[in-house]
Amino acid sequence: MALFWQNVANGLTVGSLYALVAIGYTMVYGILRLINFAHGDIFMMAMYFAFFAISIFYIPWYIAIILVLVATMLLGMLIEKTAYAPIRNAPRISLLISSIGVSYLLENLATVLFTGVPRQFPSIGSLQNSLVIGGVTIQQLAIYTPVVMLILVALLLTLINKTKTGMAMRAVSKDFETAKLMGVNINRTISSTFAIGSMLAAVGAIMWGQKYPQIQPYIGVMPGLKCFIAAVIGGIGNIKGAVVGGLLLGMLEIMIVYAQPGLSGYKDAFAFVALILVLLIRPTGLFGEKVTDKV
Amino acid sequence: MSVLKTEGATMRFGGVTAVDNLNIHIENNEIVAIIGPNGAGKTTAFNMITGVYKPTSGQVLYQKPNSGNAAMENITGKRPDLIAGLGIARTFQNIRLFKEQSVLDNVLIANHVRLKNGFFSAMLHWPFYYKSEREMRERSMVLLESVGLADHANELATSLPYGLQRRLEIARALATQPQLLLLDEPAAGMNPKETEDLTQFVAQIRDDFQLTVLLIEHHMQIVMDISDRIYVLDYGKTIAHGSPAEIQGNPDVITAYLGVEEE
Amino acid sequence: MEKNKTRFRGIASGLTKNKRRNLLLSMIAIIALTVFLHFTEQGATVGSYEVRVLNLCAVYAVLALSMNLINGFTGQFSLGTAGFMAIGAYTTSLLIMPVSVKAKVFYLEPIVPWLENVHWEGNFGLFGALLVAGLITAVAAFIIGFPVLRLKGDYLAIATLGFSEIIRIVFTNTQSVTNGSTGIKSIPNTANIWWTFGVMAFFVVFMLRLMKTSYGRAFKCIRDDEVAAESMGISLFKHKMLSFVISGFMAGVGGGLMASVLGAITPLLFRFILAYDILLIVVLGGMGSITGSIVGAFLITTAKEWLRWLDAGFNIGPIKVPQIAGLRMVVFSALLMLVILFYRRGLFGNKEFSWDGMFRLIKNAPKRVAAWFKPKPKGGGAK
Numbered sequence: 001m002a003l004f005w006q007n008v009a010n011g012l013t014v015g016s017l018y019a020l021v022a023i024g025y026t027m028v029y030g031i032l033r034l035i036n037f038a039h040g041d042i043f044m045m046a047m048y049f050a051f052f053a054i055s056i057f058y059i060p061w062y063i064a065i066i067l068v069l070v071a072t073m074l075l076g077m078l079i080e081k082t083a084y085a086p087i088r089n090a091p092r093i094s095l096l097i098s099s100i101g102v103s104y105l106l107e108n109l110a111t112v113l114f115t116g117v118p119r120q121f122p123s124i125g126s127l128q129n130s131l132v133i134g135g136v137t138i139q140q141l142a143i144y145t146p147v148v149m150l151i152l153v154a155l156l157l158t159l160i161n162k163t164k165t166g167m168a169m170r171a172v173s174k175d176f177e178t179a180k181l182m183g184v185n186i187n188r189t190i191s192s193t194f195a196i197g198s199m200l201a202a203v204g205a206i207m208w209g210q211k212y213p214q215i216q217p218y219i220g221v222m223p224g225l226k227c228f229i230a231a232v233i234g235g236i237g238n239i240k241g242a243v244v245g246g247l248l249l250g251m252l253e254i255m256i257v258y259a260q261p262g263l264s265g266y267k268d269a270f271a272f273v274a275l276i277l278v279l280l281i282r283p284t285g286l287f288g289e290k291v292t293d294k295v
Numbered sequence: 296m297s298v299l300k301t302e303g304a305t306m307r308f309g310g311v312t313a314v315d316n317l318n319i320h321i322e323n324n325e326i327v328a329i330i331g332p333n334g335a336g337k338t339t340a341f342n343m344i345t346g347v348y349k350p351t352s353g354q355v356l357y358q359k360p361n362s363g364n365a366a367m368e369n370i371t372g373k374r375p376d377l378i379a380g381l382g383i384a385r386t387f388q389n390i391r392l393f394k395e396q397s398v399l400d401n402v403l404i405a406n407h408v409r410l411k412n413g414f415f416s417a418m419l420h421w422p423f424y425y426k427s428e429r430e431m432r433e434r435s436m437v438l439l440e441s442v443g444l445a446d447h448a449n450e451l452a453t454s455l456p457y458g459l460q461r462r463l464e465i466a467r468a469l470a471t472q473p474q475l476l477l478l479d480e481p482a483a484g485m486n487p488k489e490t491e492d493l494t495q496f497v498a499q500i501r502d503d504f505q506l507t508v509l510l511i512e513h514h515m516q517i518v519m520d521i522s523d524r525i526y527v528l529d530y531g532k533t534i535a536h537g538s539p540a541e542i543q544g545n546p547d548v549i550t551a552y553l554g555v556e557e558e
Numbered sequence: 559m560e561k562n563k564t565r566f567r568g569i570a571s572g573l574t575k576n577k578r579r580n581l582l583l584s585m586i587a588i589i590a591l592t593v594f595l596h597f598t599e600q601g602a603t604v605g606s607y608e609v610r611v612l613n614l615c616a617v618y619a620v621l622a623l624s625m626n627l628i629n630g631f632t633g634q635f636s637l638g639t640a641g642f643m644a645i646g647a648y649t650t651s652l653l654i655m656p657v658s659v660k661a662k663v664f665y666l667e668p669i670v671p672w673l674e675n676v677h678w679e680g681n682f683g684l685f686g687a688l689l690v691a692g693l694i695t696a697v698a699a700f701i702i703g704f705p706v707l708r709l710k711g712d713y714l715a716i717a718t719l720g721f722s723e724i725i726r727i728v729f730t731n732t733q734s735v736t737n738g739s740t741g742i743k744s745i746p747n748t749a750n751i752w753w754t755f756g757v758m759a760f761f762v763v764f765m766l767r768l769m770k771t772s773y774g775r776a777f778k779c780i781r782d783d784e785v786a787a788e789s790m791g792i793s794l795f796k797h798k799m800l801s802f803v804i805s806g807f808m809a810g811v812g813g814g815l816m817a818s819v820l821g822a823i824t825p826l827l828f829r830f831i832l833a834y835d836i837l838l839i840v841v842l843g844g845m846g847s848i849t850g851s852i853v854g855a856f857l858i859t860t861a862k863e864w865l866r867w868l869d870a871g872f873n874i875g876p877i878k879v880p881q882i883a884g885l886r887m888v889v890f891s892a893l894l895m896l897v898i899l900f901y902r903r904g905l906f907g908n909k910e911f912s913w914d915g916m917f918r919l920i921k922n923a924p925k926r927v928a929a930w931f932k933p934k935p936k937g938g939g940a941k
Binding site (some may be wrong): 033034083086087090094096097098100102104105107108109111112115116225265269271272273275279280283 | 635705706708709711712713715716717719720721723724727728730731831834837838841882883884885887888890891892894895898899902
């Protein structure tokens with residue numbers, strides 16, 4: 001039974017991490033209708049930023065985290081400005097190709113800058129220490145991650161529902177052209193979307209590093225794809241959906257392997273199977289709205 | 296003999312009823328017009344007939360050509376390509392040509408639905424394939440000639456002037472060898488001269504190709520000139536039906552178009 | 559008007575005055591290429607390293623054609639190529655490997671009995687293996703196509719990518735068939751330059767023919783406007799499936815050739831990064847251009863090799879750049895980003911090479927160069 005609860009805690013941790021990164025996908029998709037293939041690589045870069053700040057420059061972790069968040073945010077905004085903004089009016093497929101190009105560039109860049117040799121992610125505070133609750137031993141991370149995730153989501157929802165920037169985001173995601181006519185500053189709104197998405201990815205990256213403390217240039221690819229899948233499961237464009245999708249997917253992965261250890265080799269395939277099932281049964285995801293093409 | 300009949304065809308999107316209980320019938324070789332203010336549900340009616348939308352309730356019935364006195368076939372919610380195969384062709388309100396292709400290719404592709412040779416015979420270039428390809432090209436050129444586009448055969452479809460693009464879209468629809476042709480605002484954005492040409496053109500193709508025509512139009516001049524009968528839609532409901540003369544004098548129609556004066 | 563009429567007559571009768579000249583030029587080009595391949599095969603023109611690069615160029619050209627068919631010509635954004643290649647590569651390898659080599663390669667866990675004693679030898683063996691690889695991949699594409707081809711745009715992209723990854727993960731786990739993550743090595747290098755260029759030539763002719771048939775036109779119409787295509791009686795599903803299956807067949811054959819050229823494969827080779835590589839070739843060459851895919855494949859594959867000097871360290875005047883592993887890939891991906899951002903239609907757009915087009919280009923070249931140096935007229939000329 002203890003093993004069961006350990007796995008639940010584990011699933012919750014992984015699920016919360018997926019949720020944090022999935023929000024970035026869902027926000028960008030909501031506004032640009034773009035699968036930002038580079039999002040996973042932004043996540044990877046955030047891990048390297050944290051590694052350098054803490055392990056190489058010995059900056060205390062509480063300051064380092066802020067620096068990492070800012071650096072990742074700037075990176076996200078830079079990518080949007082250079083790779084997406086110039087072709088915003090091009091066919092959507094060009095945007096998708098551009099994001100694949102950025103992903104490819106970031107991975108190659110990371111290989112040159114940080115070499116392909118895996119690095120050890122520094123441990124932060126007592127997150128990696130264990131904790132015993134009612135006879136079940138879990139990492140402290142298992143408590144902190146969902147809490148941090150929920151706080152950030154609550155903040156984000158407040159931002160989106162209560163502030164002017166949030167209103168602009170909602171307007172742009174509903175109708176790009178009309179929002180523009182109504183005087184919404186499109187460029188700034190898109191920039192802030194990327195900034196927020198990237199920052200959440202950075203938080204996810206730091207926590208991820210506590211759970212799986214090994215970094216290499218391709219580390220972002222698999223989590224990136226899975227988080228996108230989580231966003232699709234929840235209903236792309238919907239933030240609550242991304243959170244639920246992330247938690248579901250994390251739980252699913254951990255619990256299937258717990259129930260059927262023989263399937264552990266196929267762990268990475270579950271997400272894709274789930275994706276294909278969702279797309280076939282309910283393409284709009286759990287919380288998505290149905291869109292009818294106009295003829 | 297009725298070519299097309301809708302029985303209580305209704306289309307709802309969420310809470311909005313775009314078309315409510317549509318009952319129209321079109322006789323062979325007729326030109327019938329559907330008119331009505333913007334948002335009256337005219338294009339939605341077309342989309343239900345051509346299978347782009349599946350009606351929420353009601354039926355669409357169709358009499359295949361040369362089927363004698365057989366019962367009408369229920370084509371409600373069939374796939375658009377199958378409906379095209381049965382002999383119903385259409386044009387679009389906002390022209391939808393194949394942009395990256397030549398005028399000739401736009402018409403050629405409409406022959407695909409009548410193609411008899413299979414994929415392998417086409418790839419192996421069997422004699423039968425050559426024959427059918429040559430016939431297709433000849434037929435398409437004749438068609439382009441008849442609509443006055445032969446000189447433009449090798450130009451990019453989107454490089455044509457607006458009026459000719461509309462004409463090409465009609466030619467493309469004709470190339471599927473339809474019995475029933477649906478025209479969605481063919482005169483939209485045309486000047487009076489072009490509109491007049493189009494009026495003659497539609498009447499002429501009806502006679503030349505033995506067609507039945509259903510048309511949506513805002514230009515009253517065209518509608519009154521060439522329609523045998525007119526249906527008037529407003530907010531999805533059919534508010535009037537009759538000959539052009541009857542419609543012109545119908546008070547409901549005048550109200551729908553001009554609005555009621557405030558008391 | 560008069561000019562148009564004469565042109566129309568010329569096209570209708572299928573004869574242009576340059577046709578004989580073009581035929582002659584094409585024949586000369588084909589003979590020259592054949593002679594070059596002959597001497598290359600004999601080892602008389604370039605070294606074995608260059609031959610290997612040429613082989614890879616041709617293989618990538620086949621793969622680019624495969625992806626271009628579904629993405630560029632049919633407009634269905636599929637990223638499943640890497641998975642399809644894996645199926646083709648493993649099928650081919652397992653069929654053409656000698657029995658004794660199999661025993662050595664599968665040392666962790668013996669190979670399944672029904673594959674143990676299979677050995678298709680020599681050129682006939684490779685031909686059969688590639689054919690079977692293509693067919694199995696086509697069947698896989700057919701099965702995958704049923705669910706995924708109902709999706710559109712980026713959803714289709716992510717679903718095909720998903721299937722591609724599933725294939726790779728399955729191959730990593732089926733130890734007794736694929737030798738798991740260790741992969742397969744000592745695959746016979748039966749695919750020499752005649753094979754790679756031969757297969758490429760076959761598929762080029764195949765694609766040119768396909769695009770001339772009514773089916774090819776239907777693909778392009780689906781790309782341009784699905785709603786209009788369907789209203790013209792084109793079954794979307796049937797034609798998307800046809801394109802997807804043919805594309806799968808080509809990817810399978812391409813993967814098989816690649817296995818024989820490389821001599822060793824592992825599941826990691828078929829990560830979706832490989833699909834990106836091919837996608838970038840297609841984009842650079844031009845979505846919807848057969849010529850573009852060929853030129854793109856040769857350009858990118860050779861450029862990737864040629865840029866190796868970047869990794870080795872070099873001098874820019876007095877500045878000495880040290881040896882940096884991976885620098886060429888950064889430069890390479892940055893170049894590709896520039897193409898994507900500023901040269902979106904690629905080298906050829908959706909046009910094809912023709913002798914007439916080339917002569918026009920040469921004839922107009924002086925004018926175009928002169929135009930660069932002239933100040934631009936204000937307001938632009940009439941169209």
